[in-house]
Amino acid sequence: MLKQLYQLQLIETKERHELEKQQKSNEFQQLRKVKADFTHQKDSYLQLEQEIAALDEQLASFPAQMAELEEKISAENAAIYDGSVVNAKELAAREAQIAALTEKLHELQSLESLYVGEREQKKGAAGEIKKQMAHDYQEFNSLKVQVQQMQAEAKERLEEMEQQKKELEAAIPADELAWYESVKNKCGGTPVAMLNADHVCSGCHTIVPPITFKRTSMGQQTICENCGRTLFVEE
Secondary structure (H helix, E strand, C coil): CHHHHHHHHHHHHHHHHHHHHHHHCHHHHHHHHHHHHHHHHHHHHHHHHHHHHHHHHHHHHHHHHHHHHHHHHHHHHHHHHCCCCCCHHHHHHHHHHHHHHHHHHHHHHHHHHHHHHHHHHHHHHHHHHHHHHHHHHHHHHHHHHHHHHHHHHHHHHHHHHHHHHHHHHHHCCHHHHHHHHHHHHHHCCCCEEEECCCCEECCCCCECCHHHHHHHHCCCCCECCCCCCEEEECC
16 A cells, blocks of 8 residues: 555655746746836836926926016116115115025026936936836746746646546545545655665665565565655565
């Protein structure tokens, strides 16, 4: 019965390797990387869009602010030349006010120019990210088709293994199956090991003592002293 359990174990090991092979395949790893890169780029693109919108909102307020300052400067100049100013002290105050307003206007104009440049820079960066996203999206779809094909082929192999398992399990007594299920996780899913003619344990690849090999050959229940797996002898 150990031989059948060993065969069941081999199938389950193949199933695990099949699933691991999918996860470790270059196509699957590349698909995950492209997806992660795309998600990162999307976040960066959305962040840039928010920053551009904030700059647009700020720039939209500049014309009104500058028009207000220009209107105040014109009013101060008009007051100087229309005879409203009656003494040197008032003239100096008007000129100081004009200078302050003019400086503020220049600062606002410089800030506007700075914001325009920053907006254009961010728009350029957003455009580049958008191009890269389009490229990555095409690559993602191409890789996705390859991975789906691999998964479909793996599914067929797994279904075939599952059928083999069912046939084996049907031939194994319930108590033997229950024992197998209860101990297999203790040995990494492989509780049964086969001894070949050279007395080598298939589980840990060490040579067992001659007495262990002899007892196993006689049908006695034995375990590998190195790895703890239950042994049987290869016929």
